[in-house]
Amino acid sequence: KNQVEQSPQSLIILEGKNCTLQCNYTVSPFSNLRWYKQDTGRGPVSLTIMTFSENTKSNGRYTATLDADTKQSSLHITASQLSDSASYICVVSDRGSTLGRLYFGRGTQLTVWP
Amino acid sequence: EADIYQTPRYLVIGTGKKITLECSQTMGHDKMYWYQQDPGMELHLIHYSYGVNSTEKGDLSSESTVSRIRTEHFPLTLESARPSHTSQYLCASSAPDRRGANVLTFGAGSRLTVL
Numbered sequence A: 001k002n003q004v005e006q007s008p009q010s011l012i013i014l015e016g017k018n019c020t021l022q023c024n025y026t027v028s029p030f031s032n033l034r035w036y037k038q039d040t041g042r043g044p045v046s047l048t049i050m051t052f053s054e055n056t057k058s059n060g061r062y063t064a065t066l067d068a069d070t071k072q073s074s075l076h077i078t079a080s081q082l083s084d085s086a087s088y089i090c091v092v093s094d095r096g097s098t099l100g101r102l103y104f105g106r107g108t109q110l111t112v113w114p
Numbered sequence B: 001e002a003d004i005y006q007t008p009r010y011l012v013i014g015t016g017k018k019i020t021l022e023c024s025q026t027m028g029h030d031k032m033y034w035y036q037q038d039p040g041m042e043l044h045l046i047h048y049s050y051g052v053n054s055t056e057k058g059d060l061s062s063e064s065t066v067s068r069i070r071t072e073h074f075p076l077t078l079e080s081a082r083p084s085h086t087s088q089y090l091c092a093s094s095a096p097d098r099r100g101a102n103v104l105t106f107g108a109g110s111r112l113t114v115l
Helices: none
Strands: A004-007 A010-014 A019-025 A030-038 A045-051 A056-059 A062-067 A072-077 A086-094 A102-104 A108-113 B004-007 B010-013 B019-025 B031-037 B044-049 B076-078 B087-096 B102-106 B110-114
Touching (some): A004 A086, A010 A019, A019 A086, A019 A108, A030 A062, A045 A056, A045 B102, A072 A086, B004 B087, B010 B019, B019 B031, B019 B087
Parallel strands (some): B010 B110
Antiparallel strands (some): A030 A045, A062 A072, A086 A108, B004 B019, B019 B076, B087 B110
16 A cells, blocks of 8 residues: 655754654655645645655755655754744655656644744 | 635635635646645545546545636535535646656645534
8 A cells, every 4th residue: 555654743843953854655656755844724835856866855954865765755954943843744656647646644743942 | 936826715604505715826737636634634635637628536535526617727616515524625736847747836725614
């Protein structure tokens, strides 16, 4: 069964600290993996997208890694800011159709405290 | 900022009412989607469209219907709302990036509460 599991479910850190969010997936055949940031009451916004051949991708203070062999990805946030408080969603796409079916994780709720 | 707009952002209605959630995008994307999201849960695809006059049901069964008469417009309608329809509804559109990956752009969402 194709699934995307994220951990931890929630995380609280102090402003300025770093953190790492995890994503494990069983989706096959794999096409790409995306990380989205979703602020409360808003739609998700894309942070990074990685294909099979990419093992790291950065977007400012956000760095995503991908290990396609172990089917794991992580999102590392450096020098956290209050505005980083949000849900971070891992999404994996398969290659089974023209549409590229998407499998969503439940997200990690990150709270950054001053 | 994403060029995909949803209205209303918030809606509280009584059981049995008919509602339409509007979604418009100005990016010229052919593919559009409706997702349903409950607190702490993953997004579930309820409808999608490949282009004008194309609509398909998604993975999650929904009593809602959609139409795609124009490329930029993809409204969702509930003929008779029930409390079980209370949820967040997210509209999205997509186009392939330079590597062919289908990249979604989401609207801000419509929060529906049915009393």
